Structure formats: C-alpha cells, structure tokens
Amino acid sequence: MHRGVWSKQEDQKLIDYITKHGEGCWRNLPKAAGLIRCGKSCRLRWMNYLRPNLKRGNFSEDEDDLIIKLHALLGNRWSLIAGRLPERTDNEVKNHFNSHLRRKLIKMGIDPNNHKISHYLHIKRLEFFPENSTKSENDGAISDASSSCANDQQITSSLLPDLNSVP
DNA sequence: AACCGGTACAACCGCTTGTTA
DNA sequence: CTAACAAGCGGTTGTACCGGT
Numbered sequence A: 001m002h003r004g005v006w007s008k009q010e011d012q013k014l015i016d017y018i019t020k021h022g023e024g025c026w027r028n029l030p031k032a033a034g035l036i037r038c039g040k041s042c043r044l045r046w047m048n049y050l051r052p053n054l055k056r057g058n059f060s061e062d063e064d065d066l067i068i069k070l071h072a073l074l075g076n077r078w079s080l081i082a083g084r085l086p087e088r089t090d091n092e093v094k095n096h097f098n099s100h101l102r103r104k105l106i107k108m109g110i111d112p113n114n115h116k117i118s119h120y121l122h123i124k125r126l127e128f129f130p131e132n133s134t135k136s137e138n139d140g141a142i143s144d145a146s147s148s149c150a151n152d153q154q155i156t157s158s159l160l161p162d163l164n165s166v167p
Numbered sequence B: 001a002a003c004c005g006g007t008a009c010a011a012c013c014g015c016t017t018g019t020t021a
Numbered sequence C: 001c002t003a004a005c006a007a008g009c010g011g012t013t014g015t016a017c018c019g020g021t
Helices: A008-021 A029-033 A039-050 A061-074 A078-083 A090-107 A120-128 A145-159
Strands: none
Touching: A008 A029, A008 A039, A029 A039, A039 A090, A061 A078, A061 A090, A078 A090
C-alpha cells in the first residue's frame, strides 16, 4: 500500500476515475482506478484537493473573521465551520486556524480555545479600568472574580466581533 | 554550502456516526 | 435489535520549504 505525498500520476488516475464513474464506494475505488492506496486516502485526496470548485491559497480577512466567529460559536467542529465557507475544506480551515488564527488570537490576548480574555489581558484590564484596581491587585494579588469577569467581558467584546452577526 | 529550527500544509490514524441487511 | 460496513470527523504526525546562523 502506497503512502505519503500523492504524485501527479496518482492524482490524474483518481480524477479520471471519479470523472468517469462518480464518487462513492471508496473501498473498491483504488483497485478499480489502478491505485495502490487505501480508499480512505483516496477519499481524503479527492475531498480536500482534487474536487472541482475548491478555492486554494490565501484566506481573505473576511474569511479569517468568519472562521474566528464560527469557531467561537461552534468550537472545533471544523466540518460545520467549513460548511459556511464556500470552496474551503474542513482540513484547510482546521490547518489555517491552528497555524495562523490561533497565533493571531493569542496576540490579541484572546484564548483561542474558548475565545475568552487571556490572563495576559488581566494586566491590560487594569489599564482599561484603573478605578477598579484594588490595593491588593496593585500588590500583585488576583482581584475579586465577579468584577474581573464583568470587566473581561467588556474588554473581550471590544476585541471580538459580534457573534450574533454571523450569517 | 550546510545545518538547524520554525512554519505551513498534506496526509494518516483512530474513533464516531449513519446506513443497511 | 444488532452486527457489519462505509463514510465522516477531528486530532496528530510527517514532510517540504524557508529564513537565520
């Protein structure tokens, strides 16, 4: 069983076969198409890279925003997120989020796992709301959780897009 | 030129879900 | 109902590439 990166010849065999016979029956496809791959691998290759109408390449700002909004709403449900992005695959969205958007959110002081304000912004919060900083906070202690939470929501909402505006 | 570390993305693996007999 | 199988999903790993030293 061949594994690893797909060659041009393999791609062409897969395209030719599916163009002629259509998708489905992935288990039997490799043999029928003359490929030394498992059906699962063929399906993945087709779905993520060979399928027509796939948009390849850089993500636009709009797409980034939408992915962030949807991830905040749906979590790691990449296929659902990709479903809202025409011409993008779940694998592509997942990779893009993990390699680009995760870093972007961290830079903004947002925890990419739950889209909440990160500990780093606790410091920033003191800059936003100096009137709420108590003496103990100034001494380095953690502030009262309830007031912290309310303030964090204010900061977070100023940084995060409005999730209700997701199309 | 050679090596190394970091990054981006392609591909695989294991598990879950849906379907059918 | 349930067992077997196919398809789908998300986490993880592998690999090519690039810039720095």
